[in-house]
Amino acid sequence: MNGSNGLNGSSRWSQRGQRPVRVANCSGYKADPGYQMRRQAEQGDVDFITGDYLAEINIAENAEAMAAGKHPGYEQTAWDGIEQTIDLLASEQIKVVINGGAQNPKGLAEKTQQLVNERGLSLNITYIEGDNLLSVVKSQIKDGIYAHLDSSNSEIQMVKNTLALLDTEGRPIISANAYLGAREILKALELGADIVIAGRVADASPVIAAAWYWWSWSETDYDRLAGALVAGHLIECSAYVTGSNFAGFYEYPLDQLIDLPFGIAEIDSDGSCVVTKHENTRGIVTVDTVKTQFLYELQGNVYLNSDVKAYLDDVEIEEVGRNRVCLSGIRGAPPPPTTKLAIFYRGGFQSELVINATGYATEEKWQLWEKMLRYGLKRKGLLDKFDLLEFQVLGTPQENPRTQHASTTYMRIFAETSDAQLNLELAKTMGEYGMQHFSGFHSTRNMAAAAPRPFLAIYPALYDQNNLDCSVHMLAPDLTATRTAVGHPGRYEALEARDSYDTSKAVQLSTFGPTQPARIGDVCLARSGDKGPNLNFGIFVRHADEWDWLRSFFSLSRMKELMGDDWREEYHLERVEFPKIWAVHFVIYGILGRGVSSSSRLDAFGKGFADFVRDKWVDVPVRFLDRARYVGGKRKPVQETASASTLRRETRAKRKRADSKVG
Template identity: 35%
Template sequence: MAMTSTNGATSTVANGHTNGSHKPPIRIAGASGGFSDRQRAISSLAKLDIEVIVGDWLSECTMSLHGAEKAANDELRAEGKLTSEPAGLYDPTFMENLSPALDDIARKGIKVAVNAGASDTARLASVVEEEVNRRGLGLKVAYVEGDEVTETVKSMMKEGEEFRSLMTGKPLKEWGYTPLSAQCYLGGAGIAEALRSGADIVICGRVSDAAPAVGAGMWWHGWDREKDFNQIAGALVCGHLVECAAYVCGGYYSGFKSLMEGCENLGYPIAELAADGTCTITKEPNTGGEVSVGTVSSQILYEIQGPLYFGSDVTAVLEGIVMTQEGKDRVKVAGVKGLPPPVTTKVGLTAFGGYQAEFSVYICGLDLEAKAEWIERQIRYSAGDAVKELTCFKFQLVGYSPENPRNQEIATAVLRIFVQTKNKDLVSKSTLDVPGLNRWAMDNGLQGCPGWTLSNDQRLSEGKVYYEYDVTLIPQSRVEHRVALPWINKTLDIPPAKELREYPRDQASYETKDPVDLNSFGPTTRGPMGWIVGGRSGDKAADANVGFYVRHDDEWDWLRSILTIPKIKDLLDQEYKGRKVERFEIPGIRAVHFLLREHLDRGFNSTSTLDTLGKNVCEYLRAKYVDIPNKFLHRGKF
């Protein structure tokens, strides 16, 4: 797919319309939030009355794995040891999603813009093009490239560039690992230009999760990326709302118990994005779930990091967001303000970490903590001096036995033993004659505490390779953002916006400006905060974010007054890692948000925690007891 190159794609015209026209809202359907999403989505959505389908099949986890595999293949190729062409390093499920929908997409003129190409975007575009041609559909397939910045990062490091971790603020040289791959997050401008050039399907490698919706909005409404910051910021928030598919329609919703009827098949979202940047969120008909201020507020709070939400095209200010329930399954989102995009964009770094393994022991009934201590002391004794070669050695008691348990399963907990090491021999096999994790644990089977029970599946105790992942920033000026248009044998360079702004790493953090005396709310009952407080949490590498919201104005006065930074540290209890906690508010949705720095023990691929994606931070905190005003409880619980 060789291309020629032209410079400076800056058109702001969409289908002959310029900004300020009275064009109706563009209907954007969110089809996927990750490779584990349901495969029916594109096919179902293509049968509806929409203009664009967007979706994301990638994550930090998948990008890291694909990036590492690409680096390994490149090394083998350079050494002449690559005996056959490897499988494409794009999402392997994408074609199963797209293929059944192609006839409807072609017949109805629906556009598609997706994150699915990972480390082999051009190859996936070719696969899509081959399927389109095989079926005689005549759809034009473009692809966006430039997210692969491995050599750029390595070159800048040699030039003395001091990259700093976005999580810790420390220089990359203190990380202790050598990057194998580096992939940055592109914006939506390239997608917009592909659509303006006639593309029907746009395949991206790693644009930001919200970028497909941003690009669709810029194309449809003809926004000027150099000045229409409010509108583009509204599209960025719109994209954030639909990027995780059914999340905004009831997935992960604190009020999930009210949605049990129909939960087997939650609907996928459709956003109506207007010319002024406001949007209305709806969902596909005749499906479970709901679109409410609660479900939409939940998704707004997911994986944000402060009052500013950064994209390569714009910076959105979240504090002024307001939501209005316009009808059943219809929520209008307004109040988003825009600022110029940042000078930099995020780049994920993948490095070889070592090997990891785990071993589980089941224990039951009384004295679980004492039983766990017994096992830990014995296994550490068996490991002996080998512990010096472990970079991580953790014992985690998972679960508890309630009083007077009604069955044995409820009374059973798991002691999880987790190790990481650079020495493959310590975790290389799960057979009994190899010294290492499995042997250390098995040595103590007959010396164990009462009820010590071996799992009948030992495969996890055989080590696997894991990768370290960190995030830093790279100047947008060093990124070669391009759009390939194969049907005319052409590429378009997409330069950064002319006005870029420098933003500090740490965003504004503050307590509420006028807290209310908690005694003024009257008599209280001690109980879980989640009785009246909803929320959502997520991950960004090692950082966890968690946001909480309530349903009524007087509850908002209580929430913003009780949820201070010291209070959240107190509620975290033993989970508080001693790191920085940042706080801000979104009054329009009655929400308080916290960013917990370095809370998750690195990222998904290397973390030792059970909460690999930060999604359970919120549910843990909602289970913590606080003094809840009785008058709130009378309204009903989540």
């Protein structure tokens, strides 16, 4: 083994509660291959391997395919990981907790037990039930008792068709899964489980449970549980904390960012954690990668889980060694009485038509084509029958282009309907006017996307935790199971209104000295992502003296201004600050429609939004730009300036202090 602890299976659990627990994550989505689990077990010492295989959509797709007899219900990559790693798990006594059971945790657990039997291993396999509420929801949906996740905020407008699932005949419900917390996993571990297979437990719940069990915390150790919740948030997204999806990737050799390792969290008794990775692997763990992952997919300054509510305002992030970053300062409180319930239903049909235009008078070409199609649909009496019809122009022709591609942009015509025939009529109308096109009209040879395809839509609801009936099932070698019921949190705390504010005592931007036009990304890093129908965006600076500028510049009104024509008055915007990490965070409610699976945006996951904002030109203080190493994503020529020399001295001193802490 290559790990720093030099542990082996026999000594690992004798140290339980005496040192930080090492939790390695092996998956952030179903596509992550099974060898990532094996790597986490063989490349160094870890106590737990966790895996998050579920995005909101794939658990619903599993349910639909499973009902049709075309899918086992669990994620194949989760099984691949177990199959590749099972011998190492047994010899090193590493415990595994994953939600890869998806819609069929029992099926994956039984398959794992059969593998254990075949290999002659001594491992206890458990699975968790209680998240699947499909039959309950189907029987109750007409009663209208399932409040929308954002219903408590009167300023949020629900987008069109948000309540379409009430039409259960026209839009039948496919799946309904509650987001469970860590207590079911904890119970399994207390019963002696070596492998715990769950369905829709929240992304960070496996990590919370691992730390909870290791440290024997009580359910009222809210600060500690909240710290573990954020630790789970940091490592649950595949390689996002080790260099993937990282805004500053261009500052590192590209070969270092290929075939990345996944993250490890060393969680201490107080809930603080050090994020790291196995030694002698590629990738990076820096203050910047941890900050960007911390800001990802938040919904303000409060992070919710079924076991604990985490307050993030005072978060601190600091380097404590090479590829070792400590996060602390998280406060906890009792969980809310409700949890998220993801209800998926057949939303109707989608289609896309893509055509290209080249060069001269491009803007007028797109105006003509949209008018042409709208005219044709209106003449047939169809224009107002679409649930959604958008004409999206993507790209800008390059001035004095060197190639035809540089001069070409495209229009994406996106349609959603409840009737597939209507989608076909859109394609027919385009064909009807196909020879009445603008000059230079052309399109892809493959128009398969124009055919109507069914899609699933999400309704994120609230569900009372006390109505959940969750249980742990311990398998015997003959596949019989012993069921143990799991109770509910002993105490709840009602959800408060979300904080949203402009900065206090904003500083006049003129006080920062001379400015020059530059990209925001020249001095800021950022990350964005999806939270159901909403998009989150966090942005931060790297130097303390830039914080007052960032918080004063990035106001609520400025954010709307930077969004330009993408901002709509039906959206709702919230803003909070994380002053100890020099970050501002926004949530844009409603911009993703009903959610990823039914969003009309090309960037349906919201991941590109951060770099869209970073590419905006604004007036930036010259002294900030003087010390920037990169401008426009390109490295500046090496110049021996006073500010550059100072920065290098500060960096060397910081690294020296960090190394002394490790020693």
